[in-house]
Amino acid sequence: MNKVIVVLCDALRDDVAAQAMGYLEHLVEDKRASRYTVIAGLPTLSRPLYETIHTGVSVSEHGITSNNTVRRSSTPNIFQLATAAGRTTAAAAYCWYSELYVRAPYDRVADREVDDAQQWIQHGRFYSEDDYPDIELFAAGGMLVQRFLPDYVLMHAMGLDTVGHEYGGDSAQYRNQAILQDQILAHLIPLCVQAGYMILVTGDHGMSSDKNHNGTLPDVRHVPLYVVAPPDAPPDRRLGYSGQQVSQLRIAPTVLRLLDVPQPATMKQPPLLS
Numbered sequence: 550m551n552k553v554i555v556v557l558c559d560a561l562r563d564d565v566a567a568q569a570m571g572y573l574e575h576l577v578e579d580k581r582a583s584r585y586t587v588i589a590g591l592p593t594l595s596r597p598l599y600e601t602i603h604t605g606v607s608v609s610e611h612g613i614t615s616n617n618t619v620r621r622s623s624t625p626n627i628f629q630l631a632t633a634a635g636r637t638t639a640a641a642a643y644c645w646y647s648e649l650y651v652r653a654p655y656d657r658v659a660d661r662e663v664d665d666a667q668q669w670i671q672h673g674r675f676y677s678e679d680d681y682p683d684i685e686l687f688a689a690g691g692m693l694v695q696r697f698l699p700d701y702v703l704m705h706a707m708g709l710d711t712v713g714h715e716y717g718g719d720s721a722q723y724r725n726q727a728i729l730q731d732q733i734l735a736h737l738i739p740l741c742v743q744a745g746y747m748i749l750v751t752g753d754h755g756m757s758s759d760k761n762h763n764g765t766l767p768d769v770r771h772v773p774l775y776v777v778a779p780p781d782a783p784p785d786r787r788l789g790y791s792g793q794q795v796s797q798l799r800i801a802p803t804v805l806r807l808l809d810v811p812q813p814a815t816m817k818q819p820p821l822l823s
């Protein structure tokens with residue numbers, strides 16, 4: 550069994566990641582990671598795709614069809630399946646994750662911090678302002694790793710979405726936010742690899758030059774997936790540039806495979822790793 554971290558960089562475009570995120574691309578170049586292009590589900594919106602990433606099914610199947618669909622997940626999901634199999638879970642994430650996997654609607658006071666072994670997210674640290682600094686989010690995620698060593702950890706940073714809605718996905722400000730996240734991860738990833746984690750870095754959707762997302766073009770639909778492995782991992786987990794475009798539906802089965810948790814019948818796609 551592997552311990553797994555999913556780093557979800559909200560609104561991270563595939564092309565901007567390839568151009569601006571030098572540390573992650575270094576890991577690929579050195580074959581310490583595998584890189585894929587993920588084709589995000591539709592519509593390219595946050596709340597529906599948070600659920601798609603964690604359930605491995607399309608929006609119509611899981612029913613979280615809009616950002617205004619505020620309810621708990623009713624589809625087998627990574628947090629639920631992991632805890633049912635005796636794995637421990639944690640998340641440092643936007644409050645919509647609390648609504649999907651802890652309690653809806655989100656209460657800023659009551660739900661901000663969760664430490665409860667009965668929850669799907671057993672250790673949660675949530676934020677509700679879109680401009681919550683990425684450096685603080687990743688610090689909270691790193692703290693959860695160091696304090697609890699959970700088997701599955703989600704770290705979800707919102708900075709690129711916030712900057713993208715203000716300046717657009719082809720702006721210097723957006724690219725500089727990608728550089729900032731890459732530099733934070735350059736500090737965090739070695740610590741997590743040393744602690745025994747496999748780390749997946751991806752986006753839910755991209756960002757257009759019109760400062761938005763929802764549609765079908767590559768600027769909003771193509772997001773990266775980096776799978777960072779320990780140095781002693783077998784070569785098929787350190788492919789470098791895979792050259793593959795893969796469905797976003799394969800992320801959840803991949804996480805379950807790494808956690809050694811059985812894949813439910815609802816997830817129809819195969820994992821990326823054997």
Ligand SMILES: [Zn+2]
Nearest residue numbers: 560595710714
């Ligand atoms: Zn957005």
